[in-house]
Amino acid sequence: xxxxxxxxxxxxxxxxxxxxxxxxxxxxxxxxxxxxxxxxxxxxxxxxxxxxxxxxxxxxxxxxxxxxxxxxxxxxxxxxxxxxxxxxxxxxxxxxxxxxxxxxxxxxxxxxxxxxxxxxxxxxxxxxxxxxxxxxxxxxxxxxxxxxxxxxxxxxxxxxxxxxxxxxxxxxxxxxxxxxxxxxxxxxxxxxxxxxxxxxxxxxxxxxxxxxxxxxxxxxxxxxxxxxxxxxxxxxxxxxxxxxxxxxxxxxxxxxxxxxxxxxxxxxxxxxxxxxxxxxxxxxxxxxxxxxxxxxxxxxxxxxxxxxxxxxxxxxxxxxxxxxxxxxxxxxxxxxxxxxxxxxxxxxxxxxxxxxxxxxxxxxxxxxxxxxxxxxxxxxxxxxxxxxxxxxxxxxxxxxxxxxxxxxxxxxxxxxxxxxxxxxxxxxxxxxxxxxxxxxxxxxxxxxxxxxxxxxxxxxxxxxxxxxxxxxxxxxxxxxxxxxxxxxxxxxxxxxxxxxxxxxxxxxxxxxxxxxxxxxxxxxxxxxxxxxxxxxxxxxxxxxxxxxxxxxxxxxxxxxxxxxxxxxxxxxxxxxxxxxxxxxxxxxxxxxxxxxxxxxxxxxxxxxxxxxxxxxxxxxxxxxxxxxxxxxxxxxxxxxxxxxxxxxxxxxxxxxxxxxxxxxxxxxxxxxxx
Amino acid sequence: xxxxxxxxxxxxxxxxxxxxxxxxxxxxxxxxxxxxxxxxxxxxxxxxxxxxxxxxxxxxxxxxxxxxxxxxxxxxxxxxxxxxxxxxxxxxxxxxxxxxxxxxxxxxxxxxxxxxxxxxxxxxxxxxxxxxxxxxxxxxxxxxxxxxxxxxxxxxxxxxxxxxxxxxxxxxxxxxxxxxxxxxxxxxxxxxxxxxxxxxxxxxxxxxxxxxxxxxxxxxxxxxxxxxxxxxxxxxxxxxxxxxxxxxxxxxxxxxxxxxxxxxxxxx
Ligand SMILES: Cc1cc2nc3c(=O)[nH]c(=O)nc-3n(C[C@H](O)[C@H](O)[C@H](O)COP(=O)(O)OP(=O)(O)OC[C@H]3O[C@@H](n4cnc5c(N)ncnc54)[C@H](O)[C@@H]3O)c2cc1C
Numbered sequence: 008x009x010x011x012x013x014x015x016x017x018x019x020x021x022x023x024x025x026x027x028x029x030x031x032x033x034x035x036x037x038x039x040x041x042x043x044x045x046x047x048x049x050x051x052x053x054x055x056x057x058x059x060x061x062x063x064x065x066x067x068x069x070x071x072x073x074x075x076x077x078x079x080x081x082x083x084x085x086x087x088x089x090x091x092x093x094x095x096x097x098x099x100x101x102x103x104x105x106x107x108x109x110x111x112x113x114x115x116x117x118x119x120x121x122x123x124x125x126x127x128x129x130x131x132x133x134x135x136x137x138x139x140x141x142x143x144x145x146x147x148x149x150x151x152x153x154x155x156x157x158x159x160x161x162x163x164x165x166x167x168x169x170x171x172x173x174x175x176x177x178x179x180x181x182x183x184x185x186x187x188x189x190x191x192x193x194x195x196x197x198x199x200x201x202x203x204x205x206x207x208x209x210x211x212x213x214x215x216x217x218x219x220x221x222x223x224x225x226x227x228x229x230x231x232x233x234x235x236x237x238x239x240x241x242x243x244x245x246x247x248x249x250x251x252x253x254x255x256x257x258x259x260x261x262x263x264x265x266x267x268x269x270x271x272x273x274x275x276x277x278x279x280x281x282x283x284x285x286x287x288x289x290x291x292x293x294x295x296x297x298x299x300x301x302x303x304x305x306x307x308x309x310x311x312x313x314x315x316x317x318x319x320x321x322x323x324x325x326x327x328x329x330x331x332x333x334x335x336x337x338x339x340x341x342x343x344x345x346x347x348x349x350x351x352x353x354x355x356x357x358x359x360x361x362x363x364x365x366x367x368x369x370x371x372x373x374x375x376x377x378x379x380x381x382x383x384x385x386x387x388x389x390x391x392x393x394x395x396x397x398x399x400x401x402x403x404x405x406x407x408x409x410x411x412x413x414x415x416x417x418x419x420x421x422x423x424x425x426x427x428x429x430x431x432x433x434x435x436x437x438x439x440x441x442x443x444x445x446x447x448x449x450x451x452x453x454x455x456x457x458x459x460x461x462x463x464x465x466x467x468x469x470x471x472x473x474x475x476x477x478x479x480x481x482x483x484x485x486x487x488x489x490x491x492x493x494x495x496x497x498x499x500x501x502x503x504x505x506x507x508x509x510x511x512x513x514x515x516x517x518x519x520x521x522x523x524x525x526x527x528x529x530x531x532x533x534x535x536x537x538x539x540x541x542x543x544x545x546x547x548x549x550x551x552x553x554x555x556x557x558x559x560x561x562x563x564x565x566x567x568x569x570x571x572x573x574x575x576x577x578x579x580x581x582x583x584x585x586x587x588x589x590x591x592x593x594x595x596x597x598x599x600x601x602x603x604x605x606x607x608x609x610x611x612x613x614x615x616x617x618x619x620x621x622x623x624x625x626x627x628x629x630x631x632x633x634x635x636x637x638x639x640x641x642x643x644x645x646x647x648x649x650x651x652x653x654x655x656x657x658x659x660x661x662x663x664x665x666x667x668x669x670x671x672x673x674x675x676x677x678x679x680x681x
Numbered sequence: 682x683x684x685x686x687x688x689x690x691x692x693x694x695x696x697x698x699x700x701x702x703x704x705x706x707x708x709x710x711x712x713x714x715x716x717x718x719x720x721x722x723x724x725x726x727x728x729x730x731x732x733x734x735x736x737x738x739x740x741x742x743x744x745x746x747x748x749x750x751x752x753x754x755x756x757x758x759x760x761x762x763x764x765x766x767x768x769x770x771x772x773x774x775x776x777x778x779x780x781x782x783x784x785x786x787x788x789x790x791x792x793x794x795x796x797x798x799x800x801x802x803x804x805x806x807x808x809x810x811x812x813x814x815x816x817x818x819x820x821x822x823x824x825x826x827x828x829x830x831x832x833x834x835x836x837x838x839x840x841x842x843x844x845x846x847x848x849x850x851x852x853x854x855x856x857x858x859x860x861x862x863x864x865x866x867x868x869x870x871x872x873x874x875x876x877x878x879x880x881x882x883x884x885x886x887x888x889x890x891x892x893x894x895x896x897x898x899x900x901x902x903x904x905x906x907x908x909x910x911x912x913x914x915x916x917x918x919x920x921x922x923x924x925x926x927x928x929x930x931x932x933x934x935x936x937x938x939x940x941x942x943x944x945x946x947x948x949x
Contacts, residue, residue, distance in 0.1 A: 012714040013699075017757060030760065030893050031886075037761040038884040045932055076886035089886045594716045594753035672714055674699045676927040 009604035011667040014311055014674075018595045019602060022588045023581040024100075024362045031090055032097055038075045039104035046071045047105065047112040047249070048679035051468055056111065056248035059241045061204035065115075065249055069155070069205070072116050073144035077101060081120040081127075086135065087143030093372040095293060099300050099365035103358070106301035107308045108679055109468065110475045111249030113301055117294070118201035118250065122156025124290040125210045125225050129268035129281045134227065138208065157206035159197040160287065163254065174223055174283065177216035181260050189219075189263040189277060192234075193226055196256050199482070203238050203253035206230075210267060211257065212283040224279035225267040225286050234259030246471075246478040292434055293368060295483050299437035300361035302445030302479050305472040306354030309452035312467035313347055314338070314673055316456050335669055344665035346451060349616070352609040352664075353448040355581075356574035356617075357441040363577040364433035371430050374423040381420060400424045401501050408504040428501035432493065433573065439489035440570035442480035449473040466681045487563070494562035497569050498543070498554075506536065509576065516583070522604075523582065524611030524657065528575050530650035531618030535568055537642055538625035545637070553632055561628055568624040571617035578613055582606040605667050608660040615657040618650050685740035685847070685868060686800065687733040689768075690790050690809035690825060691726030693750045693758045694779075695719070697814065698927070703918040709780050710918040720754045722762050725810025729874040731882060732841070733808050734766035739843065744768040745800070747793045749775050749786060749906050756900050763896055764889035765882045770899040771797060773906035779815035780918075782910040787824035789906040794829060802829065802869050811836045811873030819873070826871035833870040835863065839877055 017036065021027040046068060050056075055064045072078045080097050082088030090097050098120065105113035123142060126134050141154035162175045176195035183189040195211040197203070207230040214223040230236050235258040242252040263270060268281040320336035327333060337343045382388075387396050404424040407416060416422045453460035453473045461470050480486055496502065510532050517525035542554040542561055553561055582603065589599040629643050630636060695701060695718040702713040712718070722730070730746065737744045745768060748755060752774040759770070771793050775781070794800070794807070807826060812819035819836065826834050837854035844850075847867035852860040854875050 013717040016717060016719050017760075018717075018753065030756075030897060031890060033757075033760040034764055034884075034886060034889045034893070038764060038886060038889075041761075041884060049930075049932060074883050074885075076884065079886070089890050592753050594751060594757075598714070598717055672700050672702075674696075676698060676929050678696075678698050678929060680929050 008663060008666060009601045011601050011605040011671045012598045013672045015602060018592055023585050025366060032100060035097055036100055036104055039077055039101050042071045042075045042077060043105045043108040044679035048108045050249060051109050052680040059243050061251045068112055077116050079143050081123060082139050082143055086139040093369040095368035096365045099297050099362060102297045103300045103304040106304040109249055110301040111247035114201060114247050115250040117297060119156055121158040121294055122210055124293060125267050125286045128289045129286045131269045154208055155202060155206050157200050157202040157209045159195060159200050159209045159211040161198045163196050163198045174212055174214040176211055176213035178213040178220055178226060179217040180219045190260050191263055192260055193228060194258045198254050199242055199252055200255055201250055201252050203255050204251035219275060220277045223283040225283050226261060227265040227267060228257055228259050228261060232259045232261050246475045291483060295434050295438040296361055296364040298479050298483050299441035302442045302476045303354060303357035303361050305476060306350060306445060306448055307358060308467055309469055310351050311673055312677060313452060313455045314668060317343055338669045341665060344668050345661050346455060347668055348612060348661060348664040350448055350452045352613040355609050356578040356613045357445055359577040359581040360574040361437045361441055364437045367430050367433055371426050374426055377419055378423045404501045405504050408508060424501055428499045429505060431496035432502050435489040435492040436570045436573050439486055440574055442476055443486050446476040446480055449476050464681055466677050490563040490566040493566035523579060523607035524614035526653040527618045527650060528614040530646060530653045531572050531621040534625050534646045535572060535621050537646060538629050539565060541629060548633055564624050564628060568621040571620045575614045575617040579610050582610055605664060608664040611657050611660040615654045622647055622650055683740055684742045686742040686805040687737055688745045688747055688794055688805055688807050689730045689733050690747050690822060691730055692723045692748060692813055693720045693754055694723050694815040696721050703920060710915050711778055711780060715778060720758050722758055723810055723813045725813060725874060728877040729808040729810055731879045732874060732877045735879060745771060745797055747771045747790055749773045749789055751776060752900055752903055759896050763892035764884040764886060767888055767892060770896045772899055772903040774903045775906040775908050781908045782913045783816060783818060783821045784824060785908040785910050787821050787828060790825045791828035804868055806868050807831055807871045809873055811875055822871055822873045831869040831871050833865055836873040837875045838872045839875050
C-alpha cells in the first residue's frame with residue numbers, strides 16, 4: 008500500500024496541468040488565490056451573497072481584482088496587460104482559483120472579459136485600443152475613467168437565448184448626412200446581463216430594421232451616449248450573487264464606428280464586416296471552457312472540508328483521543344470513503360479536461376490567425392470558398408493521421424485543421440460534462456457533510472457551490488446547445504481519426520501501465536465508436552436516419568457519452584505527465600510514488616464509471632432503436648463483455664484510495680473563512 | 682543619504698496553517714511531509730523585506746534578498762514574494778527547516794553576502810527577522826553580522842528613521858510593550874526586525890514579471906550549501922503543549938483582533 012502524504016499542492020498541480028515552466032502563470036495563481044481566499048471568501052462568509060442588489064461589499068471586489076492584476080489578465084501587453092500570447096489557459100487558472108471559493112466572483116471578473124471578447128476577436132484596431140486599453144486599471148498618476156463592460160446578447164422572453172438566428176434588438180439609421188459618419192439608433196432589451204450594475208459600455212447584438220443596414224451586427228453602447236441607458240431590474244438569482252445581473256433597456260444614438268469590426272458602405276447600404284453570429288461564435292469558443300473549469304474547481308475544493316468533517320465528526324464526546332472512532336470519525340466507514348474518492352476522481356477528470364481544452368485554445372489561436380492570413384493571401388474568401396478549401400485540407404489531415412500520427416506535421420494548415428477539430432469537441436465537452444455531471448457530483452459532496460452541508464456556514468461553502476454549478480450548466484449556452492454542437496463536431500472525420508489513434512496509443516500504454524484502468528477506458532471508447540458507426544449507417548423503423556439532427560434522443564445521448572470518455576482520457580494524460588516530469592522537481596520527487604499511485608487509482612475509478620455510462624447509453628441506442636435486435640449481427644455484446652473483463656480490480660483501487668484518504672495529512676484549518 | 686543598500690536575509694518556512702508534526706527524519710528531526718507542505722516567506726523576514734523596500738525607495742539604493750532553502754520551495758515562494766517589491770535574489774540550495782544549525786546557516790549567509798557583485802558593505806544595512814518562525818532562537822542574524830564584521834546591531838526593531846547625513850534612529854522592542862530609542866551614526870549595521878509598521882504590499886504582477894527576469898536565473902544558479910554540523914545532536918523534539926485552536930480570518934483590523942482577545946481573556 009502506498010501513502011498519499013498530503014493533499015496535492017502547487018508543485019504537483021503545475022506539473023499535471025503543464026505550467027511548471029511558466030512562472031507568469033504561477034504568479035497569477037498566487038495573486039488570484041490571495042483575492043479568492045481573502046476578500047472574496049470574507050464577503051461570502053459575511054453573507055454578501057444574501058442580496059440581489061449590488062452592494063458596497065460586492066463592489067469592493069472589483070477593486071481587489073484591479074489591484075491584483077486579475078482585471079488585466081485578459082489584455083495583451085500592448086494594451087497594458089502583463090501576459091504575452093493567448094490567454095485561455097491564464098483565464099482558466101484565474102477562474103479555477105476564484106471558483107475554488109466562489110464562482111460568482113469568477114463570473115464578475117470574467118464577464119468583463121466576455122464584453123471585451125467581441126472586440127478582441129473582431130474589433131477594429133481603434134476599438135481594441137480604446138476599450139481594451141481603457142479596461143486596464145489606471146496606473147498611479149493616470150487620470151482616466153476605467154472601462155468596465157457587459158455583453159448583451161440574451162433578450163427577454165419570448166425572444167432569444169444564446170443560440171439564435173433572429174434578434175429582437177434593432178438598429179436603424181438615425182441620421183446620415185453627406186460625407187459624414189452615419190448615426191445609428193440602437194434599441195435593445197437585455198435579459199440576465201452580467202456586470203450591468205456598473206458597466207459603462209455594453210456590446211449588444213442587434214439586427215437591422217432598416218434597408219440601409221445589412222443583416223445583423225454587434226454594437227458598442229456607452230453609458231454617456233445620447234438616449235436611454237436604463238440598467239433595469241436586478242435578476243433575482245438563487246446563485247452567483249457576488250456577480251451583478253440585471254435586465255437592462257437601451258435606446259441610444261451612436262456613431263456607426265461603434266459597429267464591432269467596422270463596416271463598409273456599398274450602394275448606400277451599410278455592410279457590417281461581421282454579423283453578430285460571426286462574432287459570437289469565436290467569443291463562446293473562448294469563454295465556455297472557463298465556465299467548465301468553475302465547476303471542476305468546486306469538486307476538488309470539496310475534498311479537504313469533507314475529510315476534515317469526517318475525521319472530526321465524533322471528537323466532541325467522551326471518546327478516548329487514541330480510539331479509532333476519535334481519530335477517524337466517519338472515515339471508519341467504507342461508504343463515506345468510497346464516495347469521497349468518487350467525488351475527487353470526478354473533480355480530477357473535470358479539471359484535466361478543462362485545462363487540456365484551455366491549453367489547446369492557446370495553441371489554436373495563433374494557428375487561426377495564420378489560417379486567415381493564408382486564405383486571404385491565396386485569394387480565398389470567407390464563406391463557400393473557404394469552406395471548400397478547408398474540406399480539401401481536412402482530407403489531407405485525415406490522411407496524415409491515418410498514415411503516421413507521430414510524424415511532425417509540416418503543413419501549418421493541416422496542423423490547424425487537426426487542432427481545430429479537437430478544440431471544437433473539447434470546448435462543448437468541457438462546458439457540458441464539467442457543469443452537468445459536476446452539479447450531480449457536487450450534490451454528493453454536499454451530502455457527505457450531512458446537515459452542515461446544506462447550511463450557509465458549511466466550510467468550503469459546499470451548498471452554495473452545488474447551486475452555483477447549475478448556473479454554470481446554463482449560462483453561455485445551456486446543455487442542449489452544447490450537446491447540439493458536439494453532435495456535429497464529434498462526427499468530423501478529423502476528430503474521429505484522432506480518437507481512433509488514441510485507442511491505439513492507449514492500448515500500447517496499457518501494457519506498461521496496467522494499474523490505472525486504461526483498458527476499461529479503451530473498451531468504452533470502442534463501444535462508443537462502434538455504436539456511432541452503427542447509428543450513422545442505419546435507419547429506424549420509419550426509415551429515418553438514426554443519427555440525424557432531428558433525432559436529439561440519439562445524437563445528444565452520444566454527445567453525453569463521449570464527454571465521459573474525454574474527461575477520463577485527459578485525467579490519465581495528466582497522471583502520466585506527473586509520472587514523467589515529477590522526478591525533475593526536487594520537492595515532489597521523494598513522495599512522487601504515493602501521489603502517482605493514488606491518482607492512478609482515481610483514474611481507474613473514473614474510467615470504469617465512464618466506460619459503464621457509455622455502455623449504458625450505447626446499449627440503449629444500439630439494442631433499443633428497433634423492436635428487434637440489429638440484423639447486422641451483434642457487434643456490441645463482445646465489447647461489453649470485454650469491458651467487464653477490463654474492470655477487474657477496480658474495487659481494489661477504490662479500497663486503496665479509501666485507505667489513503669484515512670491517512671492523508673490535511674492542514675490544521677481551511678485557508679479561507681467560513 | 683543616497684544609494685544606501687539593504688540586504689535582507691530571509692528564509693522560508695512551512696505555511697503555519699499546515700499540520701506541523703515533528704518526526705525523526707534520518708539522523709535529524711524534521712516535520713512530517715515537510716517538502717510537500719506549501720511554504721511561505723518567514724513572517725519576520727517578510728516584515729524586514731517590506732520595511733527594506735520602503736527604505737531603498739527613499740535612498741535610491743539596491744535591495745537584495747539572500748536566502749538559503751530547498752530550491753524548488755524557494756521558487757514556489759518567489760511566485761508570491763516577487764510580486765510584492767522589486768529586489769534581486771541571491772540564493773543557495775539546502776534543506777531548510779527549523780533543525781539546521783543556525784551557525785552553519787549564518788556562515789553560509791555571510792558567504793553569499795560577500796559574493797554580491799559590487800556591494801559596498803560600508804554603505805549597506807543588513808536586515809532580517811529578529812527570529813524565525815521555524816527556529817525562534819534569534820541567533821542567526823547576529824552571527825551573520827559578526828562574521829561580516831558588522832557589529833552595530835539592533836534586535837526586535839519596529840522602526841528606522843533615516844537622517845540626511847546617513848545616521849539613523851531605531852526603535853527596538855523591550856519589555857512592557859515599550860521601545861528602546863537608539864541612534865546610530867550610519868551604515869553598516871544589522872537590524873533584526875520584529876513586525877515593523879508596514880502592511881504586506883498587495884501583489885503587483887508587473888513587479889513580479891520584472892523581478893522574475895533575474896530571480897529565475899538566480900535560482901537556477903543557486904549552489905548547494907552545506908549546513909551539516911556533525912557535532913549537533915537533538916535529544917528530544919516536541920510541540921509546545923498548548924491547545925491549538927485555529928480560526929481563519931483575513932484582513933480584519935488590529936482593533937477588531939484586539940477586541941476579540943480582550944473578550945476571550947474576560948471570558949476565562
Ligand atoms: C446569472 C446569469 C447571467 C447571465 N449573463 C449573461 C450575459 O452577461 N449576457 C448575455 O447575453 N446573457 C447572459 N445570460 C443568459 C444566458 O446565457 C442564458 O440564460 C442561457 O444561454 C440559456 O438561455 P435561455 O435562458 O434562453 O434558455 P433556453 O434557450 O430557453 O433553454 C431552456 C431549455 O430549453 C431546451 N432547449 C433550448 N434549445 C434547445 C435546442 N436547440 N435543442 C434542444 N433543446 C433545447 C433545453 O432543455 C434548455 O435547457 C445570463 C444568465 C444568467 C442566469
